[in-house]
Amino acid sequence: MSVRDEIFEIRNLDVSFELNRGASRVVRDVDLNIHREETLGIVGESGSGKSMLSSSLLNAVVEPGVCSGEVTYYPQDGDPISVLELSESELKRFRWEEVAMVFQGAMSSLNPVMRVRAHFRETLQDHNRDIPAGLERARELLESVYLDPDRVMDAYPHELSGGMKQRALIALSLILEPEVLVMDEPTAALDLLMQRSIVALLDDLQEEHDLTIVFITHDLPLLTKLADRLTVMYAFGIIENGTVDELLYNSSHPYTRALLAATPDLNVPVDEMHAIAGSKPDPVDRIEGCSYHPRCPIADEHCRSSEPPMATVNGTHESACFYHEKAREAVPLRGDSKQEGAVHE
Amino acid sequence: MATNYLAKRFGQAILTLVATIALSFVLYHAMPGSPTESLKNVILSQQAAAGGSTVNIERLNRLVALYTNVQPDQPLYVQFYQYFSSIILEQDLGTSIYENKPVTTLIFERIPWSMFISVYAMVVGYSLSVLIGAVMAFKEKSRFDSVSSVVLIGLNSVPYYIVGILLIYFFAIQMSWFPYGGRVSSSVTAGFNVPFMRSIVMHAVLPIFSMSMLGLGGALTMRGNSVRVLGEDYLRVAKLRGLRGSRIATQYVGRNAILPMYTQFMIGIAGVFSSAVIVEQIFSYPGVGLLMYNAIQTQDYPLLMGSLIIFTTVTVVAIFIADLTYGFIDPRISAGADNE
Numbered sequence: 001m002s003v004r005d006e007i008f009e010i011r012n013l014d015v016s017f018e019l020n021r022g023a024s025r026v027v028r029d030v031d032l033n034i035h036r037e038e039t040l041g042i043v044g045e046s047g048s049g050k051s052m053l054s055s056s057l058l059n060a061v062v063e064p065g066v067c068s069g070e071v072t073y074y075p076q077d078g079d080p081i082s083v084l085e086l087s088e089s090e091l092k093r094f095r096w097e098e099v100a101m102v103f104q105g106a107m108s109s110l111n112p113v114m115r116v117r118a119h120f121r122e123t124l125q126d127h128n129r130d131i132p133a134g135l136e137r138a139r140e141l142l143e144s145v146y147l148d149p150d151r152v153m154d155a156y157p158h159e160l161s162g163g164m165k166q167r168a169l170i171a172l173s174l175i176l177e178p179e180v181l182v183m184d185e186p187t188a189a190l191d192l193l194m195q196r197s198i199v200a201l202l203d204d205l206q207e208e209h210d211l212t213i214v215f216i217t218h219d220l221p222l223l224t225k226l227a228d229r230l231t232v233m234y235a236f237g238i239i240e241n242g243t244v245d246e247l248l249y250n251s252s253h254p255y256t257r258a259l260l261a262a263t264p265d266l267n268v269p270v271d272e273m274h275a276i277a278g279s280k281p282d283p284v285d286r287i288e289g290c291s292y293h294p295r296c297p298i299a300d301e302h303c304r305s306s307e308p309p310m311a312t313v314n315g316t317h318e319s320a321c322f323y324h325e326k327a328r329e330a331v332p333l334r335g336d337s338k339q340e341g342a343v344h345e
Numbered sequence: 346m347a348t349n350y351l352a353k354r355f356g357q358a359i360l361t362l363v364a365t366i367a368l369s370f371v372l373y374h375a376m377p378g379s380p381t382e383s384l385k386n387v388i389l390s391q392q393a394a395a396g397g398s399t400v401n402i403e404r405l406n407r408l409v410a411l412y413t414n415v416q417p418d419q420p421l422y423v424q425f426y427q428y429f430s431s432i433i434l435e436q437d438l439g440t441s442i443y444e445n446k447p448v449t450t451l452i453f454e455r456i457p458w459s460m461f462i463s464v465y466a467m468v469v470g471y472s473l474s475v476l477i478g479a480v481m482a483f484k485e486k487s488r489f490d491s492v493s494s495v496v497l498i499g500l501n502s503v504p505y506y507i508v509g510i511l512l513i514y515f516f517a518i519q520m521s522w523f524p525y526g527g528r529v530s531s532s533v534t535a536g537f538n539v540p541f542m543r544s545i546v547m548h549a550v551l552p553i554f555s556m557s558m559l560g561l562g563g564a565l566t567m568r569g570n571s572v573r574v575l576g577e578d579y580l581r582v583a584k585l586r587g588l589r590g591s592r593i594a595t596q597y598v599g600r601n602a603i604l605p606m607y608t609q610f611m612i613g614i615a616g617v618f619s620s621a622v623i624v625e626q627i628f629s630y631p632g633v634g635l636l637m638y639n640a641i642q643t644q645d646y647p648l649l650m651g652s653l654i655i656f657t658t659v660t661v662v663a664i665f666i667a668d669l670t671y672g673f674i675d676p677r678i679s680a681g682a683d684n685e
Contacts, residue, residue: 060585095587103585108578113600113675122596126589156676169582 006074007180007212008034008057013069015052015061017283024283026065027052028236031310034180036074039206039213041227041244043220043259045280049236050216051103054182057214058099059083059091073098076179097127100173102166103184109169110157116168117153120175127176134175141171144208145201163194167201174205180212187222195219199226220263224248229316232256235281235291241310242317252313252324254296257331290321298323298330351669358665365657369650370428373415385409388442412440412647438654439647441640448651452633456655458528459625459632461545463617466553470560471610475603478567479594482602485572494565501562505620509555509627516551523551526629552628556620560613563606570602577601604675607667614663618656 015027027049034040042050055061056071071083075098086094095101103109110119117135124134139149145167152160152168160168166186173181183202187195199222206213217223223230223244230247232240232255240253251257258276278295281287290308293299308322321327388408410416414431415424431437438448477497481490500508517525524530530544574580575598583593621634629635633652640648 058585060581062581092587092589095585097587101585103578103582109582111579111583111597111601112677113604114596115676122588122592123586126592127587158677172586 005036006033007036008032009070009072009074010034010053010056011070011072013053013056013067013071015049015056015065015067017065019284022284026236026283027056030069030238032231032238032241034212034214035229036179037206037210037212038228039202039215039226041223041230042214042216042233043218043223043230044233045218045259047280047283048233050218050233051184053233054101054184054214054216057083057180057182058095058101059086060095060101073180093127096123096173096178097176098178099180099182100176100178101182101184102169102173102186103182107162107165110165112157114156115153116155116157116160116172119172120153123172123175129176138171138175141174142168144205145171146197147171163190163198166190166194166198170198170201170205174209174211177209178211180214182214182216184216185218186215187217187219195222202226220259232259235287236283237291237320238310239292239320240318242313242319246313246315246317250313250317250328252317252319252327253292253321254298254327254331255292256319257327257333258295260333261331298326350672354665354668358661361661362658365654366429366432367425369653370415370425372650373413373428373646388412412442413650414439432654438651441648442645443643444645444648448648451636451648452651452655455631455633455636458630459618459621459634462549462552462624462630462632463556463621465549466556467560467610467613467617469553470557471563471606471613473557474561474563475567475599475606477561478564478569479571479599479602481564481568482571482575482598483594485575490568494568497561497564500558501565503558505555505558506623506627508558509551509624512551512555513627524548525551528630528632548630552624552630555627556617556624559616559620563609566606566609567602570605571598574598574601600674607671607674611664611667614660614667618660 010030010032013027013030013032014025017024017026026047030049030053032053042053044050052061052065056067057073059067059071061067067084069084073081073083073094075081081094081098083094110116117138120135120138121131124131135153139153142149142152147164147167152164157165170186187198190198202213202215203226205211213226215223215226227244229241229243231238232247232253234255240247240251240256242251247256248260251260255276258274261274262276276295281291281294289305290296290299290303293303296303302322308320310318310320311322311324313319313324319327323330385405388405406416406418414428414437416427419427436449438452440447441451444451477493481493484490513525516522524547526548528545528548529535529541530548533540533544535541580593580597583597588597618634621632622638623634624630625632625634626638633655637649637652639645640652
């Protein structure tokens with residue numbers, strides 16, 4: 001993180017879906033800054049709004065979802081771009097040239113009737129790039145994700161394994177040299193070994209291509225290896241921000257602490273792992289006060305009636321909890337007693 | 346291996362043809378009376394009508410052999426061998442009893458006309474259904490979608506020959522826009538001239554239209570396929586990649602949605618001739634279908650067997666071609682054949 005300026009600035013972002021039983025607000029009033037060339041990990045349980053938040057970076061929230069608020073992209077040079085206000089044709093250029101995305105279900109992300117080469121070629125062609133030079137670059141990219149370009153370029157998707165498809169897709173996402181790579185659970189369907197190798201690969205690629213990576217997962221241990229900063233989402237909003245170390249050793253929101261305590265670890269006896277009691281709120285419900293108050297051990301009248309603002313804990317570390325100073329004692333982590341981060345292997 | 350797949354398909358095609366020829370041979374034998382007994386009767390009655398007095402059994406057997414390629418005085422296996430070899434080696438399908446012309450001549454005279462209407466009917470039917478289906482899927486749940494669904498289900502439930510009769514009633518008899526039968530007007534001179542070709546087209550419009558109703562049911566399939574493809578991950582990624590809309594519509598949605606329809610199309614080829622028999626009868630369109638229909642009426646067995654063999658050959662060849670090209674359309678098919 002040599003340059004500490006913002007590449008994305010999200011303000012008051014809302015994403016909602018109209019359902020028969022009312023509007024389902026799956027992202028609620030989110031503010032977030034993404035720094036240039038950092039790896040930001042977004043973590044949260046299923047259905048907490050992570051994917052919707054990341055899709056809105058490309059204004060790609062699936063129909064019939066509606067995005068409102070501001071998503072501003074700051075290119076290396078040139079004027080800031082307001083992503084949600086781009087026209088259809090501007091959006092086509094913006095996508096993949098500035099921000100590329102690899103998302104859940106990479107297994108089926110390639111057109112089954114086209115060779116891998118054709119995927120590269122059409123992407124280059126529709127973005128008016130030099131095709132021979134681009135295909136040469138594609139070969140280099142495939143090599144850098146440890147694939148044999150001769151074999152993979154001529155292969156159909158069904159001839160590749162899941163891990164190979166995933167890596168080919170990562171290569172495809174970098175073909176237009178984007179500034180930002182959004183990865184929405186890219187490793188969810190892969191085995192552990194493949195997950196680790198892709199994470200290592202991303203580290204290399206980031207250095208090589210000066211990428212900003214936004215990595216979305218519910219796999220907290222995986223993020224700690226990869227990310228510079230973490231953002232924790234709960235119930236459609238962001239509840240804590242900070243560097244990996246700040247969040248791991250000094251998390252100041254009861255939910256983050258509970259999430260850490262719930263992380264499975266083979267070295268810890270089962271009775272020391274704690275599931276979080278209760279269940280997450282329905283996206284249609286309006287939540288009064290702090291979204292976590294029904295499940296929070298230290299919630300009081302204040303938490304039930306008003307929504308806690310993002311408060312600075314120290315430096316870059318922010319937490320949306322009135323009692324962030326008390327959270328540490330209220331929700332102890334197993335690592336606290338052993339003076340060793342249980343999650344940080 | 347690709348060659349393995351080819352060889353397998355080719356073998357299947359040959360086997361089907363051999364089986365058909367064998368079946369037609371069996372049918373000759375299964376005819377009322379004995380294999381050729383009824384034919385002898387037919388010839389006898391013709392000769393009696395012509396005033397012939399002497400009946401020579403040898404001459405009768407020769408005549409039967411000439412008409413059917415089946416030599417009644419030989420043992421069964423010899424009969425079969427000769428029947429088979431004359432069809433395969435000499436392309437001799439026998440001689441029509443009533444027209445007294447070689448069956449092959451009769452059929453090949455008329456095949457271009459049948460091909461003309463059935464090929465256009467399939468092309469029109471399937472292109473329309475692909476187009477309508479795709480538009481319905483893109484405008485899913487719109488008014489167009491629901492109205493066309495109802496209309497298509499209605500058309501699907503009405504047999505194509507009813508459609509044909511209705512077409513004749515409205516467009517030929519009531520409006521007199523099109524002729525209601527025949528394949529060309531007798532008032533124009535045959536040849537490479539505009540009135541002649543115009544007449545051919547005018548005569549073909551109604552049969553083609555009513556036959557294309559058969560393929561139109563594919564629109565609902567196409568709609569279903571397209572809706573499924575529209576929800577696929579690779580479509581979302583294609584949009585995220587900022588690809589052109591036209592490319593997404595053709596290469597992504599179109600191609601993947603048409604794939605399953607190709608099989609339906611192949612099966613449709615087989616249905617074309619069977620429907621031609623009825624459609625050509627309704628429109629008194631002198632193609633192979635009408636020829637076959639008349640052959641049934643007059644019990645012209647050699648002509649019937651000949652058309653059976655020719656129909657099967659055309660169908661088998663069409664399916665073989667479709668099989669070969671399937672691999673180009675769907676790369677997963679040839680790979681799948683390896684595993685067998």
